[in-house]
Amino acid sequence: MLRRIAIVGASLAGLRAAETLRARGFDGELTIIGDEPHRPYDRPPLSKQLLQGTVEPEQTFFRQKDGYDTLALDMRLGVRATSVDLRTRRVTLADGTWADYDRLIIATGARPRTIRGMAPRAGLFVLRGLDDAIALRQALREASHVAIVGAGFIGLEVAASCRARGLPVTVIEALPDPLSRILPQTLCEMVAAMHRDHGVDLRTGVTVSDLIGDARVGGVALSDGSRVDADVVVVGIGVTPNTEWLESSGLTLDNGVVCDGSGQAAPGVYAAGDVARVVNRWHGDSLRIEHWTNAVEQGVHAAENALAGPEASTSFSSVPYFWSDQYDRKIQFVGLAHRHDEMVIVDGSLADRRLVALFRRGDRVVACLAVNQPRALIKYRKLLAAGGSWQAAVSQTGAS
């Protein structure tokens, strides 16, 4: 008998899990625990519209306050879960209270990595949560030069937002190109050229050797001996899954909570979103995925399986999707390109910065990247979901 379900993590995956449980008829006690004081909000606008000033913090909330009445949640915000006892089925919180459960959904997300040995100080920022974004936006109002460490999606989106505010920006990246962990070199070079054309001082192949300024940042010293003066420094060098509170739980933790294809980490315990490693039937691997749509899909999936039980559980299958908005370009990516054999631009061009690129592995199409080509992306997403052949993909070229 299912009477109590606890969800730890009150962001997108946790919220979608709660909504799904109620939509599927669960009418027992539903507790959702979040360490931030805010009710659930949407993260993608933080690095873009919120920093640029076109969206206010209140507009990022998924639901207004009274929008939670119908969900009838025991919402515990501003308090961190500190441990879980799988045997007694109890989550303990930092304020000494607890939540007992028959099913547990773990959706504690991830937090930004910081540069080792560089203590927090005024002017030094990361960007993950609403409070981070509000503080950074406030600092940008008075900034004269921004240095961004890391040319991943967060760093590049923040760079574009700073340029939209007219601020001088230097981006520092250790690898030879931006986004080079994710995209093939030609596409990385296109992204680099786009940022340079918008006035970003992009420095690649260098690392930060020191942060200048003690109480307040004055800039960064780089490994090539140069120095960038900046009164705002933003570090965007990836994230770490929030699993420390689970260390004594007995759950398998390895770059996230390790789950089977049903999203289950242990009997009655599920995980979803940025913190989870769920076997994905579509590509067969167990990866930790930090995308918005993944949090939705896994939150829903975990909730459905928590109600269905192991006998009736479904296995997770999804074509990964992410997007990034920078300047007037929308970069959309669907599929999984790691270990691809070939990338072919089938429509548009690098020079136009409007293109469709397909990725081949063996005789299959495994991914599609589109820049300002949303219709094409829809077409190839459908083909990817169906496990389409490379032949079928390239023969669809131009038929959009």
Place this chain on the structure above:
Amino acid sequence: MKVVVDLSLCDLHGLCVEAAPEVFEIGDDGALHILNESPEQGLRPSVEKAVRECPTGAISIEE
């Protein structure tokens, strides 16, 4: 069930087209079109999927 889209929010991610192709389409003009504003109840699960997967929250269902 009545499907409502705030086109000022639509960002053309196309996830609704995948979830409910009977209801949503991106047309030759590059804009989102609602093919059927009052879909039958049988389509409710796929329209609900489109609602919860829309990254900009542009879609809603009015009973």
